[in-house]
Amino acid sequence: MYTQVNDQKTFYSNGNGKIIKGQPNVVFIHGAGHDHSVWVMPSRYFARHHYNVFALDLPAHGRSSGPPLKSIDAMADWICAALDVLDVDAAAIVGHSMGSLVALNFAARYASRTRVLALLGTSTPMPVTDVLLNAARDNEHDAFDMANTWSHSPFGEMGGNENPGISMMMSGQRLLERTPEDVYFADLNACNAFADGDRLATQITSASLMFVAAQDKMTAPASALKVAQLIPQCRVIHLNPCGHAMLSEQPNTVLDGLASIV
Amino acid sequence: MAKPPTLKFDSLALHAGQKPDPATGARATPIYQSASFVFRDTDTAVGLFNIERAGHVYSRLSNPTNAVLEERIATLDNGVGAIATASGQAAMHLAIATIVSAGEHIVASRSIYGGTHNLLDYTLRRFGIDTTFVDPRDLDAFASAIQPNTRLVFSEVVGNPGMEVLNIPEVAEIAHEAGLPLLVDATFTTPYLCRPIDFGADLVMHSATKFLSGHGVVIGGLLVDGGTFDWQGSGKFPTLSEPYAGFHNLNFAEEFGPAAFITRARKEGLRDFGACMAPNTAFQILQGIETLSLRMQRHMENTEVVVAFLEQQEQVESVNHPMLEAHPDHELAKAILPKGSTAVFSFNIVGGRAAGIKFIENLKLFSHLANVGDAKSLVIHPASTTHHRMDSVALDKAGISEGLIRLSIGLEDAADIVADLKSGLRASQRGL
Numbered sequence: 001m002y003t004q005v006n007d008q009k010t011f012y013s014n015g016n017g018k019i020i021k022g023q024p025n026v027v028f029i030h031g032a033g034h035d036h037s038v039w040v041m042p043s044r045y046f047a048r049h050h051y052n053v054f055a056l057d058l059p060a061h062g063r064s065s066g067p068p069l070k071s072i073d074a075m076a077d078w079i080c081a082a083l084d085v086l087d088v089d090a091a092a093i094v095g096h097s098m099g100s101l102v103a104l105n106f107a108a109r110y111a112s113r114t115r116v117l118a119l120l121g122t123s124t125p126m127p128v129t130d131v132l133l134n135a136a137r138d139n140e141h142d143a144f145d146m147a148n149t150w151s152h153s154p155f156g157e158m159g160g161n162e163n164p165g166i167s168m169m170m171s172g173q174r175l176l177e178r179t180p181e182d183v184y185f186a187d188l189n190a191c192n193a194f195a196d197g198d199r200l201a202t203q204i205t206s207a208s209l210m211f212v213a214a215q216d217k218m219t220a221p222a223s224a225l226k227v228a229q230l231i232p233q234c235r236v237i238h239l240n241p242c243g244h245a246m247l248s249e250q251p252n253t254v255l256d257g258l259a260s261i262v
Numbered sequence: 263m264a265k266p267p268t269l270k271f272d273s274l275a276l277h278a279g280q281k282p283d284p285a286t287g288a289r290a291t292p293i294y295q296s297a298s299f300v301f302r303d304t305d306t307a308v309g310l311f312n313i314e315r316a317g318h319v320y321s322r323l324s325n326p327t328n329a330v331l332e333e334r335i336a337t338l339d340n341g342v343g344a345i346a347t348a349s350g351q352a353a354m355h356l357a358i359a360t361i362v363s364a365g366e367h368i369v370a371s372r373s374i375y376g377g378t379h380n381l382l383d384y385t386l387r388r389f390g391i392d393t394t395f396v397d398p399r400d401l402d403a404f405a406s407a408i409q410p411n412t413r414l415v416f417s418e419v420v421g422n423p424g425m426e427v428l429n430i431p432e433v434a435e436i437a438h439e440a441g442l443p444l445l446v447d448a449t450f451t452t453p454y455l456c457r458p459i460d461f462g463a464d465l466v467m468h469s470a471t472k473f474l475s476g477h478g479v480v481i482g483g484l485l486v487d488g489g490t491f492d493w494q495g496s497g498k499f500p501t502l503s504e505p506y507a508g509f510h511n512l513n514f515a516e517e518f519g520p521a522a523f524i525t526r527a528r529k530e531g532l533r534d535f536g537a538c539m540a541p542n543t544a545f546q547i548l549q550g551i552e553t554l555s556l557r558m559q560r561h562m563e564n565t566e567v568v569v570a571f572l573e574q575q576e577q578v579e580s581v582n583h584p585m586l587e588a589h590p591d592h593e594l595a596k597a598i599l600p601k602g603s604t605a606v607f608s609f610n611i612v613g614g615r616a617a618g619i620k621f622i623e624n625l626k627l628f629s630h631l632a633n634v635g636d637a638k639s640l641v642i643h644p645a646s647t648t649h650h651r652m653d654s655v656a657l658d659k660a661g662i663s664e665g666l667i668r669l670s671i672g673l674e675d676a677a678d679i680v681a682d683l684k685s686g687l688r689a690s691q692r693g694l
Contacts, residue, residue, distance in 0.1 A: 016512055037519035045314035149268055160281035162316035164324035165332035166343040166521060174342050174489035174520035251316045
């Protein structure tokens with residue numbers, strides 16, 4: 001589905017469902033270099049269970065136009081603008097990785113529009129190593145290789161996907177490779193520069209759920225748990241074995257967790 | 263900056279796609295000989311059917327043993343996913359049926375397996391899908407054969423039995439410029455010798471009966487999706503980029519991104535055509551893949567010895583192998599097949615058809631049969647077997663003479679292989 005947000009063509013998947021006023025809303029926010037397709041299974045689940053699903057492509061990602069947004073604040077404001085356009089008053093806000101920072105930021109600053117919050121693979125701050133940041137800045141393919149490898153646990157790298165016949169590693173790699181030039185750097189830079197997470201976490205008023213993966217090399221479990229402790233009402237689901245790519249490595253456990261709060 | 267360490271090919275050939283069995287701890291991949299799988303509850307059942315949850319429903323659609331094989335070959339080929347099929351022919355058909363419809367067209371190399379030729383030149387025409395065959399060495403021919411209704415470009419990595427090496431990067435570029443994917447048959451090379459997706463191919467198929475298995479005890483095929491082709495951007499593939507009424511208006515490219523093709527192939531092609539692999543077959547193929555590297559190394563070492571021997575024999579008119587400097591694709595083979603171009607190759611025997619028959623019938627170690635890629639050395643006379651449906655004109659176009667002998671070099675001691683060939687060559691000339 002397409003709409004216009006801030007005069008830019010914007011795509012969102014509704015999980016093959018119908019948008020009906022009065023149904024509960026759920027908004028999915030993808031991570032750096034990703035798009036709505038990472039949410040395909042939960043999108044379809046919640047759509048079938050009579051939710052209005054909005055798995056958005058952030059500007060310059062997936063099927064959305066426009067330049068990439070430069071900061072987590074700007075992304076949270078953009079989500080608010082998107083909800084205005086989509087006539088969504090309040091929603092369950094779900095974010096992964098960079099999307100989790102956007103979700104956290106949104107939930108703190110737009111509390112009245114956040115029904116519940118779910119964070120997957122988060123950390124505040126979310127520092128990005130110089131080698132990755134520099135490779136992304138130079139649009140080097142190595143940036144995708146590094147991020148994709150570090151996003152998978154040793155078990156994920158070996159395979160054994162719950163989703164039959166699909167390579168977790170190569171699916172992640174090909175999705176990153178679709179990212180237009182300069183977009184991945186903008187995303188990583190926004191993560192790296194986001195410094196206000198701890199303060200914002202304490203201001204969240206909605207019921208919250210955090211997914212923490214035991215082998216997460218991108219957002220370390222200890223950092224994620226620290227954020228969970230700062231959020232006043234935050235439940236934690238531990239995923240083990242699992243890396244940062246938890247939607248690939250543990251799709252069913254993640255779905256069950258989301259179903260418990262969304 | 264060096265890339266982060268990842269598992270190498272030999273390790274992945276042993277481990278990719280498999281965890282120790284969560285139910286029993288079994289180290290080997292268990293054979294899940296079950297037609298169907300119990301649902302946790304009704305909502306889970308619906309979720310599995312509706313692609314909300316990962317898991318298995320019915321073994322025509324997916325099976326845990328097959329899934330290990332599928333993920334392993336996808337990993338070895340650098341693809342996003344794969345599907346195991348009942349045969350290589352079933353994999354080929356599944357690839358075509360997923361993206362080509364009646365009234366559309368395929369451009370294919372004319373130097374291909376006889377069974378594939380039958381499918382393209384006879385059977386699919388009956389279903390309204392036409393194919394134009396081109397010389398795989400003639401890049402302009404690929405470009406000029408593409409029509410507005412063309413939907414696929416196809417070739418083998420190494421032509422059968424002409425031994426033409428496909429210039430994968432160039433042909434891929436021609437296909438992509440026309441908004442088309444390149445499908446290659448990599449049966450002869452396996453991912454050990456060549457990963458076609460790395461060179462620009464979008465889809466890869468294997469007859470897993472051959473080198474991937476090595477033992478020659480099962481029939482099976484594998485279809486791999488590179489996840490590289492932009493189905494939406496091409497605008498020529500409504501089966502992937504438009505809502506599919508057969509799955510509640512699911513738009514595969516929209517929802518599954520890089521895995522659109524392989525998901526549609528499973529959700530439609532396996533579901534409706536049903537050419538799935540038996541889990542016992544998947545297990546057998548996995549046993550073969552575990553030793554793929556070791557076997558392919560030995561296949562290539564033996565092939566080098568045999569090619570050098572045949573080159574020196576007066577009963578041999580010519581030897582056709584890309585490792586030879588005189589082969590037209592020698593330099594190309596060095597570039598895209600640096601570990602060797604295949605253990606299947608052909609030579610022309612002095613004395614034509616009669617000598618060919620005597621040669622084959624006097625071999626003791628080689629087996630005369632219609633297969634390649636076995637651990638045992640194999641031999642066949644294409645004009646009278648695999649390509650017997652082709653008339654003399656078509657044979658000539660495919661580069662097949664009546665004296666052409668195809669060998670598949672096995673893993674026996676190289677000295678024994680050479681001795682058997684020497685004996686056969688001597689016998690071939692008696693009474694001529």
